[in-house]
Amino acid sequence: MNRLSEGNIPVGPVEMVVLQSTSFCNLNCSYCYLSEESRRNKSAMAISTIETIFEKLLSSRYVDKTLRVSWHSGEPLILKPSYYREAIERILKIRDYYCLSDFNIRFDIQTNGTLINQEWCDLINEYGELLTIGVSCDGPASLHDLYRKNWSGKPSHTLTQQGMQLLCENGIDFDVIAVVSPESLEHPVEFLEYFSRFSKYIREFHFNLHDEIFIDSEDSKKIESYANKYDLFLRSLLNEISKHENKKFPQIRNFSIFYNMLFGEANGRQKYDARSMSKPFKTLSIEANGDLTTFYAGLTVDECKDLKDLYGDGKGLVVGNVLNASLDEIANSTKLQKIASDFEASHRACEAGCEYFNLCSGGYNLIKFRRFERFNVAQTPECLIHVKTFANTLLSHLNESN
Numbered sequence: 165m166n167r168l169s170e171g172n173i174p175v176g177p178v179e180m181v182v183l184q185s186t187s188f189c190n191l192n193c194s195y196c197y198l199s200e201e202s203r204r205n206k207s208a209m210a211i212s213t214i215e216t217i218f219e220k221l222l223s224s225r226y227v228d229k230t231l232r233v234s235w236h237s238g239e240p241l242i243l244k245p246s247y248y249r250e251a252i253e254r255i256l257k258i259r260d261y262y263c264l265s266d267f268n269i270r271f272d273i274q275t276n277g278t279l280i281n282q283e284w285c286d287l288i289n290e291y292g293e294l295l296t297i298g299v300s301c302d303g304p305a306s307l308h309d310l311y312r313k314n315w316s317g318k319p320s321h322t323l324t325q326q327g328m329q330l331l332c333e334n335g336i337d338f339d340v341i342a343v344v345s346p347e348s349l350e351h352p353v354e355f356l357e358y359f360s361r362f363s364k365y366i367r368e369f370h371f372n373l374h375d376e377i378f379i380d381s382e383d384s385k386k387i388e389s390y391a392n393k394y395d396l397f398l399r400s401l402l403n404e405i406s407k408h409e410n411k412k413f414p415q416i417r418n419f420s421i422f423y424n425m426l427f428g429e430a431n432g433r434q435k436y437d438a439r440s441m442s443k444p445f446k447t448l449s450i451e452a453n454g455d456l457t458t459f460y461a462g463l464t465v466d467e468c469k470d471l472k473d474l475y476g477d478g479k480g481l482v483v484g485n486v487l488n489a490s491l492d493e494i495a496n497s498t499k500l501q502k503i504a505s506d507f508e509a510s511h512r513a514c515e516a517g518c519e520y521f522n523l524c525s526g527g528y529n530l531i532k533f534r535r536f537e538r539f540n541v542a543q544t545p546e547c548l549i550h551v552k553t554f555a556n557t558l559l560s561h562l563n564e565s566n
Contacts, residue, residue, distance in 0.1 A: 173504045175495050176445035177228040178221060184451045184464070185209050185247070187238040191276050191320055194311045195343060195374060197467045198238065208243055209452040211250055217450060217486050218255050222262040224491050226445055230268045237451075237464060241279040245287040248273065252291065274298045274341070276312070278320055280327030285334040296367070298339035299328055304358040307348050328362055337367045340414065344371050349393045352400035359414050369414035379545050387545045391553045398557040406565065422558055425523055438526025439511050444504050445495060454487040455479075456494060459507060460527065471530065475499050481530075510539040517542030524551045 186209070187202040196203065221227060233255065235248070252271055259269055271291070277299040288295055301324050302308040309319035331338050340359060342348075348355050359369060373394070379386045405413050425436055434440055442459045449457045449464065457463040459481065465472075468480030475481075481503060484494035494500060510529040515521045524547070532541040 173501060176226040178226045178445055178448055180232045180447045182234050182236050182449040184237040185235050185240050186242055186452060188242050189239040192313060192315045199466045202466050207452055213454055214251050215254050218258045220491055222258050226491055229266060233271045236274040239276055240273050241275045245283050272296045272298060276300050276324060277327035278323035280330055285330060285336060288336050298341060300341050302342050303355045310347055311345060332365045337365050339368045340366050342371045344373050349397045352397045353404055356401055356404055363412040363414045366414040368417045370417040373550060387548060391549050394549055394553050395557045402561045436525050438524050441526050442507055444500060450486060454485045455482045456484050456486050457481050458483060475502060506539045513540040513542045520551050520555055523555050
């Protein structure tokens with residue numbers, strides 16, 4: 165059910181809360197969107213801040229019957245398991261006070277995997293289906309270690325793989341997020357084969373290209389070259405899966421979401437469309453100091469440093485701080501209304517000028533502004549590659565398979 169802000173903009177219900185327990189990270193991945201300053205900052209979100217967040221949220225009109233709480237951004241496992249046990253128990257206590265018995269809440273932690281030990285496995289097993297874990301791994305060492313090194317420049321793959329193996333030994337299913345680098349595009353089979361060894365325990369597998377492709381928007385040859393490489397990469401994955409029907413590969417979420425948007429029922433398709441994915445208050449991303457952003461899952465101040473003055477307050481897309489503002493104040497703020505208006509202008513431009521709009525999950529609004537200094541643009545190189553090339557390749561493969 166939609167809630168309306170005072171400006172009659174649909175907000176919520178909140179489906180996901182992303183908490184940055186700490187911005188500190190033991191790795192120095194070269195493509196990380198967090199600044200070095202943030203990744204060296206050892207401050208942590210206080211348990212009292214977590215209590216404030218969920219007191220305000222679970223007593224509000226912005227929740228429905230389900231909620232996902234995700235610790236992401238920085239390396240959550242820098243903090244001890246006892247921190248998360250206390251956080252979960254406090255949140256559950258608040259849930260029991262404010263919510264009906266059919267309210268469903270789940271927790272997950274996204275980690276680089278290097279710090280997973282038996283104590284972490286015990287914590288996950290202690291909470292069963294209530295707590296899950298996701299690991300960031302970019303494939304075999306030859307690909308993973310190109311970008312995912314520690315602060316001393318040493319590779320991290322061995323420790324990440326050991327972490328995943330320990331999860332398997334403890335019977336723990338986990339998700340995987342992999343970044344596909346330019347080098348990975350050249351090695352699709354090795355990329356896929358690596359994860360097949362863990363397929364029994366990988367619940368969902370999702371790969372990401374870099375959010376922004378650093379190609380001059382006027383350089384059509386470079387854009388075409390990148391699109392062709394991505395097309396070949398995708399075809400290789402699809403062909404490998406089709407060729408070895410009896411072999412167990414991870415379920416690739418990128419593909420399943422696309423097929424759902426293509427063939428699923430209207431409600432399922434709408435769940436992943438551009439407007440829904442960036443809807444205000446669908447996701448709340450909250451940093452360790454209480455700063456809150458919405459529109460995109462995991463959006464941070466660091467990610468918008470180049471746009472910090474876009475709305476005149478030097479805070480990028482931060483729409484408030486949960487420690488000193490109510491959720492109603494944030495939802496009804498002039499700034500949130502303005503961002504929502506800008507994003508809607510972006511969606512309308514796409515809807516009017518792009519035949520792939522109904523197959524697009526969005527996420528390109530800020531990229532449009534960075535490239536063109538306006539939101540009402542129908543296409544960027546990222547759209548061409550992430551959406552159009554992806555859709556064309558999967559549609560072509562479906563036609564060839566029939």
